[in-house]
Amino acid sequence: MAVKTLTIDDKPVSAREDQTILEAAREAGIGIPTLCQLSGVANLGACRLCLVEVAGVPKLLPACVTLVQEGMQVFTNTERLREYRKMIVELLFAERNHVCAVCVANGHCELQNLAIAVGMDHVRYSYRFPKLEVDTTHEKFGIDHNRCVLCARCVRVCDEIEGAHTWDIAGRGAKSHIISDMNVPWGSATSCTSCGKCVQACPTGAIFKLGATVAEQIKDRTRLDFIVTAREKKQWVG
Amino acid sequence: MGRLRVATVWMGGCSGCHMSFLDMDEFLIDLADLADVVYSPVADPKEYPENVDLCLVEGAVANDEHVELAHTIRERTKIVVAFGDCAVTGNVTAMRNPLGAVEPILQRIYVEAATIHGRIPFEKGIVPELLDRVAPLHEIIPVDAFLPGCPPPAPRIRKMLEKIVAGEPAVLEGDDLKPG
Ligand code: SF4
Ligand code: SF4
Ligand code: FES
Numbered sequence: 001m002a003v004k005t006l007t008i009d010d011k012p013v014s015a016r017e018d019q020t021i022l023e024a025a026r027e028a029g030i031g032i033p034t035l036c037q038l039s040g041v042a043n044l045g046a047c048r049l050c051l052v053e054v055a056g057v058p059k060l061l062p063a064c065v066t067l068v069q070e071g072m073q074v075f076t077n078t079e080r081l082r083e084y085r086k087m088i089v090e091l092l093f094a095e096r097n098h099v100c101a102v103c104v105a106n107g108h109c110e111l112q113n114l115a116i117a118v119g120m121d122h123v124r125y126s127y128r129f130p131k132l133e134v135d136t137t138h139e140k141f142g143i144d145h146n147r148c149v150l151c152a153r154c155v156r157v158c159d160e161i162e163g164a165h166t167w168d169i170a171g172r173g174a175k176s177h178i179i180s181d182m183n184v185p186w187g188s189a190t191s192c193t194s195c196g197k198c199v200q201a202c203p204t205g206a207i208f209k210l211g212a213t214v215a216e217q218i219k220d221r222t223r224l225d226f227i228v229t230a231r232e233k234k235q236w237v238g
Numbered sequence: 239m240g241r242l243r244v245a246t247v248w249m250g251g252c253s254g255c256h257m258s259f260l261d262m263d264e265f266l267i268d269l270a271d272l273a274d275v276v277y278s279p280v281a282d283p284k285e286y287p288e289n290v291d292l293c294l295v296e297g298a299v300a301n302d303e304h305v306e307l308a309h310t311i312r313e314r315t316k317i318v319v320a321f322g323d324c325a326v327t328g329n330v331t332a333m334r335n336p337l338g339a340v341e342p343i344l345q346r347i348y349v350e351a352a353t354i355h356g357r358i359p360f361e362k363g364i365v366p367e368l369l370d371r372v373a374p375l376h377e378i379i380p381v382d383a384f385l386p387g388c389p390p391p392a393p394r395i396r397k398m399l400e401k402i403v404a405g406e407p408a409v410l411e412g413d414d415l416k417p418g
Contacts, residue, residue, distance in 0.1 A: 100388070116416055
């Protein structure tokens with residue numbers, strides 16, 4: 001496969017032509033913030049946290065779904081990007097009801113970590129305070145829509161790794177929400193195998209084990225990595 | 239700078255932020271050398287005074303008395319700090335917001351859920367009236383600095399106070415920004 005050479009933050013980098021800017025940056029030790037990206041499942045470009053600037057391109061491009069190109073000059077940490085990333089995280093907090101102090105994921109949450117990483121000390125936008133459901137009909141797990149960031153990691157992990165496709169996104173725009181099967185309570189979703197992969201994949205406190213109380217829901221991504229490595233490389237390690 | 243005139247205010251919060259303030263232990267003694275506490279739940283004055291240098295506001299803005307006090311604070315204070323998650327985000331105090339306006343919530347809590355004497359408390363001029371929508375402090379008045387945490391850990395409060403005393407920008411970073 002052809003190799004492309006490019007620069008990321010002025011650092012010369014080479015990457016396979018089928019690699020994304022995000023993958024090339026990570027291999028070069030350059031961190032780009034992400035939220036919807038989850039190794040082992042298809043990239044979606046849903047959250048826009050990974051936006052980067054590319055010389056000669058007026059638009060900002062999502063690094064997780066943009067392939068490298070020969071001679072590309074990528075910038076991952078400009079003033080403009082830092083401001084947009086902060087805005088995105090603030091908008092995520094304003095969109096639904098995040099109350100970290102009483103959340104199952106407090107201290108183990110990717111959204112909370114992003115708030116710290118982008119330097120968010122308050123939310124400049126008006127909170128929407130939508131009225132949303134908590135579905136605890138499943139015998140082992142629950143989903144709290146107040147904490148969902150619509151990253152669709154649960155949708156992809158369930159479809160692509162477990163092969164059950166219990167989850168989907170229904171509605172449009174601000175009304176988008178996660179549903180199980182044909183919009184039935186999770187406990188009645190007959191496609192669900194109760195494997196728990198969505199619990200591990202979910203970056204926030206939205207999907208959790210029943211019985212977990214404040215700060216108790218720690219996500220263990222290594223279990224997903226194990227399955228993906230086993231499938232792709234036929235190596236049963238980890 | 240002469241002695242700092244410091245106020246702390248308790249709005250729609252649980253007083254946990256004030257507990258954490260007291261948790262600064264011996265730093266309070268250092269602080270006493272630099273500052274006078276001119277208004278606070280732990281001090282005598284009943285009226286918010288003029289010419290306050292620094293005010294830490296705990297709690298969200300949840301009733302009409304809070305709104306009025308917030309404006310008084312802004313008029314009479316140089317540096318206003320949103321002190322703790324309720325002041326910064328609304329936090330637990332704002333968890334009633336998605337349930338709608340105040341009337342149905344009071345009805346549910348004081349009447350439907352009451353086992354005896356179901357009645358919504360109403361004493362005009364004595365019991366402040368709840369707002370329909372609980373707000374973080376910066377939605378009501380301009381705020382100069384944000385001190386997150388539920389409650390903010392004592393070392394974090396100390397860091398903020400040290401920055402302000404030193405005349406540095408009152409901005410926290412890294413893990414000191416963690417809400418919750
Ligand atoms: S999901 Fe994360 S950001 Fe949201 S309330 Fe829970 S800990 Fe906070
Ligand atoms: S439930 Fe979790 S994994 Fe699914 S979309 Fe919401 S935040 Fe993402
Ligand atoms: S990580 Fe690239 S768009 Fe979400």
